[in-house]
Structure formats: structure tokens, C-alpha cells
Amino acid sequence: MLIFLLAAAVLAGTLLRQVPPSILANPASYAQWLENARGAYGPFLTDVFEALLLFDVFHSIWFRLLLGLLTVNILVSSIDRWKGIWTAAFGTRTRMGDAFFEHTRFNAVLTPALPVSTTAERITGALSDTRYRVQTQVDADAVAIYADRNRLSGFGSFLSHVSLVLILAGATVESLWGFSDPQFIVSEGATSELGLGTDISVSLEHFVDEYYLEGPPRDFRSEVVIYDKGVPVKEGTIRVNSPMSYDGIRLHQSFFGQTAVMKVTDTAGQTLFSEPVPLAGRTKDEGRPLGSFNIPEQGLAVNVIGPTSGLTDPLVPAGEMRVEVYAENGDRLVAVQNLSQGAPQEMEELSFTFQREGRFTGLKVVKNPGINIIWIASILMLLGLVMLFYFPHRRLWALCKPGPDGTTEVRLGMTAQRDVSLSREFDRLSDRVAGELGTARESGDSGGGAKDV
Amino acid sequence: MYELSQYAFVASFAALGLALFLYLANLVGARSVQLIGAANGGSISTSTALGAVDSAGRYATIATINALVFLSASLIFRTIDSGRGPISNMYEFSLAFAWGAVIICLYFEVAYRLRALALLVLPVALGMLAYSTTIPSEIRPLVPALQNDLLLTVHVSVAVLAYGAFAVAFGGAVLYLFQRHDTVRWLPRAAVLDEISYRAVLIGFPLMAMTLILGAVWAHIAWGSYWTWDPKETAALVTWLIYGGYLHARVLREWRGAGAAGLLIVGFGATMFTLWGNYFLGGLHSYA
């Protein structure tokens, strides 16, 4: 069954390691990642898993195929069932044949000493009191009564299945027209262009991180200004649980770090670079905070390395920055120096100054035009389940025929689908009808002895 | 307040243990009365013995209700002390899960006049309480990601009720497997047990859907993405799909019996995995 296949696929995606997207984007680190996986699962299984795309289940072609199949399946079965649901809700026959009353799961016979018309009136009255909707049909040989309740229940099944398709539709809209940048970095006192086809840029006034006395973090917040085509349009504070949104784009607090404000001047005293450099990367060996910038005029690439926090770092003492200068656009290391704050240093005939430290904020930028579809689908899903499970459609038929000596023979019948508490409901209704008619149930079957409750 | 909460916890632990003992006494009593009854053809002594057995059962229910009251009190005192919903770390979550299991079990016990269910559900709840004593219980301040009191409280309360319902479905399924051919006289008929499990799933399945949805709303706000295939989310989805499969099999194929019961046991395994999965799998949910 499709549902279990889906469950199995999702389970595989939970139990097996999944490659993070950032690693997948880079072939070298993916190779490294696979090497690690070989250590964990053994070479053979790793190759099998990789061939089956099991390390990235949720983006794999077969998982999408499975979802596509699910969609088709749900749509086809929903269309297929639509007529049945509609008929059950609106097109039910008032009069059922005699065979129905004999074979239906819940049935009873009553013989009140009343004429047919009075009997029918009293049954109608008794059922209306129980919040059932009652229809009557007077035929030459009999009076037929049909009563039902929660007749829209069946549409709950329709709603909850269609909502699954809608959720997939929302996700598709997102992947077609949405975008996301999980690592949008803005330094204090600087402005970063968002890119991604927008004219939006963001500047960070302050980043604040606060801690409880016991040590765990209490608050992370970025005070930002958003510009559209260079014009400030919105300012405010972004916190972990309160993102900021502008024009359908949302900015979420995601991470933060240190910056080094660097200034580079040439021998003539002209400024070539003067900006905060976010140390958002990590050096390969010791994992020190690492940032970089370029001086295109000279063909130089510069790495700025900060001290490992918390420890006394022999290579980069606290309060200093280590600067590596690479020539030929980053291919050849030509100079390395530790800079203390505020003290200019000659390197490659330029003057480098580490002016001060600051903070940067890492925002997650998301535009998801499909999100409202997802929320609507969620509401429909819950609504559908509640209708289906807690307001089951209940249907009762009664047929009143003249019996001997001015009595009436009344047959009652109910059908059961998934409604497990129907036997109690049937007893309640038929006892009520019997009470109204001044008689007792003579024969019948309210499910006892049937194959289940 | 913190001390009061701890006292209430101990009291509920004791009450729950006592309740389990009384349920067992009730069970053993019912079995031996059956045997005596069979031996001397239903004499007077049988009926007095039956009375005693019955009152053991009644006291068991009362003890369970007490346990529920104490457990609620413990959670309420914690709430007062910390000024936020009492479900933001594994300790509080374990208590809340025990609470969910006990309350749903009591509901079914009353609705079906069925004490046997507690024999399987109370050990699950007791296990959670016992487990909670092994992890730090002090009240810690919330890290920024959790600072959304309304969503935190609702998301997790709905989750514990769903888990509680699945625990009851599990209890019904295990009893069903013992009672498959209606051979055990002190248990309800197999069909009744099957129905209880089904009804428990009817409660748990929508609650689980709601847990997933509220989780998505929160992830949307806090992480910027309503669904990240985070291991805990994914495990919850698997759990939900398993119960979805169970409902289909039952409605479309009239699939009951041992297979359905087995599936409910697997489903409860998945539920427990969802609860603890982040311990093996890491991920963004790693604080709970």
C-alpha cells in the first residue's frame, strides 16, 4: 500500500544519515562526507545507499515520484468517491425495500396498536426531537420515513484527502516561486544586498546577545533597517521567535558572530578598503573564526583569523587578528602578520589596520508564496478529520405498513460504516420510537451476536 | 512551589504504583474466583470473593484518579514556579506524557468499564515517571528558540494527548493478542478490545495531525521554514502515516485481528521513537 511505502521512505530518511544541502552543493565535501559514511555503514552498503539516493531521500527523484503517485491516487479516488459521498448526503432514498430491513446490521420490528398515519406522525415527532432531520414519503401501501444526522460527514474524508494534495501543491509553489538564503550575513554598521532578484538591502544597527546568570542564552536580537531601492522602508528588531517581514520576504534570526573592522590604505594614503569583515567561516585546522575580503586593485585576497574563543590561543592572542595576504587572486600566500587593535602594519606595501571588533548577524531569508496554501490545507485537514470521526453520518429508515386488526407494522433499520458506537445509538432511537408508540421492540438485531460490536 | 511540585510528583508516583498493584490484585483475584467458581459450582463464598475483587478494582480506579490529580498538581505548581507552560524539557515532557496516558486510559476505563487496559498503560506511565527521576528536574530558563509560550504549551500538550491515546491503542492491541479467540474469561471479548484500540486511534490520529501542524507553524516562525525534515518531525510524520495506514486498512479492507493489533504495536514503537528519537538522531529539536 502506498501509505506504508511512503512511511517506509520517510523512515529511511530518518534512520540513515542525510547529506546536508550545503555539503551536497560542493563535490569535494560530498566526497569527504561519503568517505565518513563508508566508515559508518561499510563500503558495500554505502555504495548501495548512494546508488538508491538514500542519503538524500527527500530530494530524490523516486521520493518525488512517490509523492506524485500519491497525488494522482488521492485525486482519482476522491473523484471516484465524490458521487457516493454526494448521494449519501443529499440523494438518499426515503423508502428502502423490504430486503434492506431484513439484512441491515441494525434492525427492529414494532407493532403498535395505532393506525399507520398516527404511527408515522409519532415516529416523525420522536425523531425530530433527537435532532435528526426527518423526511416522509406517503405511498399507497405504506409510509416511509428517513432520518439522518451529520449528513456532511462524508465530505470530511474528501477534505482531509484533498488537503494532502493541497499541502503538496503548496510545497510545489514554494519550490517554483519561492527562494531562501539560509546564511544572509549583515555586519554591524554595514549594509548587505539581499540579491535573489530583489532590490532589497539590509543594514544592521546592533546585534545583542544576552545570557542568563546560569549560562544559557536568553535573547538574540538584531536591530535592522530594510531598504528597498536604497530607500529605508522598515526598521525594527528581529528575534528568534519574531521574524520581520517585508513584501512577502521574511527575515529570521539564525546565527551570529564576530567581525573585525579592517582598514587598508596604500602608500599614498588612499583608502582601498574600510569595512567590517564578518568572521563567519572556520579555519580548517583549529576551527578559528575566519573571514576574508579582496583588494581587487592589487589582485590580493585577504584572510582575517580571530582567536579561538574561551581559550588562550597561542597563535592568535585575544584582542589580535591574524591577517594572511594572498597574491594572484588567492593562490599564493605572500604575508602573514598578527595585528593588534588600532596599530597599522605594513604588508605588501599596504598599510593594514585592525580597527575594532564588532558583531554580525546571520539571518535566514525566506520567500514562500505557498505558505498560505499550506495553512489552509492544514485547517481543512483538521476540519475533515473532525467531521469524519466525531460527527459520523447516521441514517435511520422506518417503514410503516398496515398490520392486522388496525395495528401498524413498523420496521426500523440503520446502516453502519465506520461508526462503532452505532449499536448504542440504534438502541436509543428505537427505544424512543417504541416509547412514543406505546409498545416494545419485538424482534431485531442491534448488532449483538453479529461479527463485531 | 518547586518543593510542592516535587511532593506532588512523589505522591503521584506512589498512587500510580498502588493503582497498578490493585489492578493486578483485581486481575489475580478475578482469575482465582473464576477457578473457585468452576470448582464448587458457584457457592456463596464465590460471590463474597467477587465483591472483594470488585472493590480492589474500584480502589485501583480511585488510586489512578489520585495519581492523575497529584500529577496535574505537580505540573501546575511547576507552571506557577516558572511562569510558563510546564513542558519545555525532557523531564517535564516525561511527566506530561504520563499525564496524557493516564487521563486517556481513565477515559476508556470509565467509558467501557474496563480495568484490564490499565495493566498495560499504567506501566508505560510509571516507566515515564521512573525515567523522569533519572534526569535533571530543576527549572531552567528557556533558550530563545523555545520562547513562544503559547505555541510551546499547545504543541506539546496536544502531542502528549496523542501519545497517550496511542498508548491506550497499544494496550488494547496487546490484550487483543491474548484474547484473540475469546478464550480468556477475565478479559473483555476480542471485538471490544479491537474497538477500544480503534477508538483510541480516532482520538490520537487527529491530535497527531494537529501536533504536526502546530509544529509546522512554530518552525515557520522560529526557523523560517515550516518543514525541515528534522529527525523528530520526520519520525512524527512516520508515526502519523503508520496510524493512517491502520485506519485505511480497517475501513477499506475491514482488516482487523492480529495483523491490525500488530500494526498498533509497531505504531506505538514509532511513537516512543518519536519521543526519544532526537537522542539518537540529533537535529534541531535537541533540547527536548
Ligand code: HEM
Ligand atoms: C494513496 C492515496 C490514498 C487513497 C487512494 C486514499 C483513499 C481513501 C479512501 C477511499 C478512504 C475511505 C473514505 C471513506 O470511508 O469515506 C480513506 C479514508 C481515510 N484516509 Fe485515505 N487515501 C489515501 C491516502 C491517505 C493518506 C496519506 C492519509 C493520511 C495519513 C489518509 C487518511 C485517511 C483517513 C484518516 C481516512 C479515514 C479513515 C476512517 O474513516 O477511519 N489517506 N482513504
